[in-house]
Amino acid sequence: MEVVYRGIRLTPEEIAAAARAEAVDVVGLSILSGSHMALVEEVLGRLRALGLGATPVVVGGIIPPSDAERLRAAGVARIYTPKDYALNAIVADIVALVGTGTRAA
Numbered sequence: 001m002e003v004v005y006r007g008i009r010l011t012p013e014e015i016a017a018a019a020r021a022e023a024v025d026v027v028g029l030s031i032l033s034g035s036h037m038a039l040v041e042e043v044l045g046r047l048r049a050l051g052l053g054a055t056p057v058v059v060g061g062i063i064p065p066s067d068a069e070r071l072r073a074a075g076v077a078r079i080y081t082p083k084d085y086a087l088n089a090i091v092a093d094i095v096a097l098v099g100t101g102t103r104a105a
Contacts, residue, residue: 001095012039016046019055025098026077031061037070044075056097060084 004022006014019027027047031039040059047055056077063071068079077097080090 001091012042012046015043016050016052019047019052020050024055026094027055027057028094029057029059029061031059031063034062036061036063037067040071040076041074058094058097 004018004024006018010018015027015029018024027043029036029040029043036059040057044053044057047053047057053075057075058078058080059071059076060080063079063081068081071079078093084090
């Protein structure tokens with residue numbers, strides 16, 4: 001697995017453009033600012049606009065359960081919170097997500 005890291009505080013536009021340029025299999029977002037709803041929804045929209053709507057998006061951060069439900073409904077494939085600390089299990093989950101071809105809508 002290759003990880004492409006473009007830095008912190010990228011805009012949704014920069015994230016989507018990087019996903020397209022790098023031809024990624026999954027987009028991972030870590031958001032601790034509390035602005036996860038607006039940022040993730042914008043990233044999803046920009047990915048769709050670039051024809052990358054089938055690329056799974058996984059999100060990590062402090063995300064209340066009600067927001068997690070909304071994010072899943074919006075198309076987020078996986079959500080990880082601080083209670084999800086088993087890193088090997090998370091990596092295996094992401095590998096399985098990509099390996100099975102499961103895609104967010």
